[in-house]
Amino acid sequence: MQLYNTLSAKERAELIDKAGKNRLTLSFYKYAKIGNPHLFRDHLFITWNALDVLGRIYVAHEGINGQLSLPADRFNEFKSHLDSITFLKNIRLNIAVEQYNKSFLKLKVKVREKIVADGLNDDTFDVTNKGIHVGAKQFNNLIEDEKTVLVDMRNHYESEIGHFKNAVTPDVDTFRESLDIIEADLKDYKEDKNLVMYCTGGIRCEKASAYFKHKGFKNVYQLEGGIIEYTRQINDENLENKFLGQNFVFDDRRAERISEDVIANCHQCGNPFDEHTNCANEACHLLFIQCNDCKKEMDNCCSTKCKEINALPYQEQKELRKGQGNSNDIFKKGRADHLPYKKDLRNIFESFKPSS
Secondary structure, eight states, X not given: OOOSOOSOHHHHHHHHHHHTOOEEEEEEEEEOOOSOHHHHHHXXXXXXXXXXXXXXXXXXXXXXXXXXXXXXXXXHHHHHHHHTSGGGTTOOOEEOSSOOTTSOOSEEEEEOSOSSOOOOOGGGSOTXXXXXXXXXXXHHHHTTSTTEEEEEOSOHHHHTTXXXXXXXXXXXXXXXXXXXXXXXXXXXXXXXXXEEEXXXXXXXXXXXXXXXXXXXXXXXXXXXXXXXXXXXXXHHTTOOOOEEEEEEOSSTTOEEEOSSOOOOBOTTTOOBOOOEEEOSSTTTOOEEEOOHHHHHHTTTOSSHHHHHHHTSOXXXXXXHHTTTOOOTTTSOBSOOTTOTTOOOOOOGGGGOOOOO
16 A cells, blocks of 8 residues: 655656646645544545645644645546545635646645644634635725735745735744734734735635634634635636735745736845745755846855855765754745845834724
8 A cells, every 4th residue: 555655756747747738736725623634644645646646735633734736637536535525525626826737746645733833722712713704805895994904924935925915914934923923013903903814825814813813803804715716706706906926835836926016026136026946055945036147147046155065066065965954044935144135024013003
């Protein structure tokens, strides 16, 4: 019984090219009580591996969070399998705005303590007492209301390349950091303001809305299906698009363009640009924004030092990496001090003054 990948990413990419089939990239989540996540994980892997599903799926006692791709011609089989699972029947699937056959190159189904690392003790509040879900049309109306505080629940590197007009974008590296910051900085507006939240596909807002209601916010709303579903609705219903730039995604596409606005800058030269890359030096691998000119000049590296290391023979690079490990100090996202034009968000709430 195969419960792991037998092909490398390179081998899988070659098979995808050879197959010549279009693939669909999609995501979904569901909070539900799963008694035996390990058994459920194995069932999903066996079934989805047979359907040529690739992606990153987290399973926990509290539910499932999936981002994946599969051959378009096997979508109905995949949907039928989801519908055969009671708590996943008729679940909303967020189909990617932009499709790319190699968005994922391995199937990873992992058992986690939580499907999103929120750092919360769920026993201390009612996680089912969530905020009001709103579609694109109501969301557009809400965020034009002077009584609304619009908050981006994503991380700084996500909101840097794209966000809604007039949104508060906390300067955080992780979701769990944002919760206490938002609660503290908006404590004076719990009674009389609309707290409206959004994220990529809706999962972060699902838990955050219940948490903020527990903290005393009276009027809590969340964008149903996140930015992905919002984009589908504005296109289908011919609504005004109030999102600027690109929507950051956690696969090999890195982003989906929602509007033609470019609101970010190359971290090396400062010119308008909004596409992330990873430093080619494997000992660094920093995620940062680099324009095509800088990419060419710096050989896809974030610094002169990394460029020099990347030019060394592979074995020498391996020797230099020995003992370093893959710590959080290495895999930062756009935070390196040597990037002269990295965005300095600081405490963006300081400049946010909701009207009385």
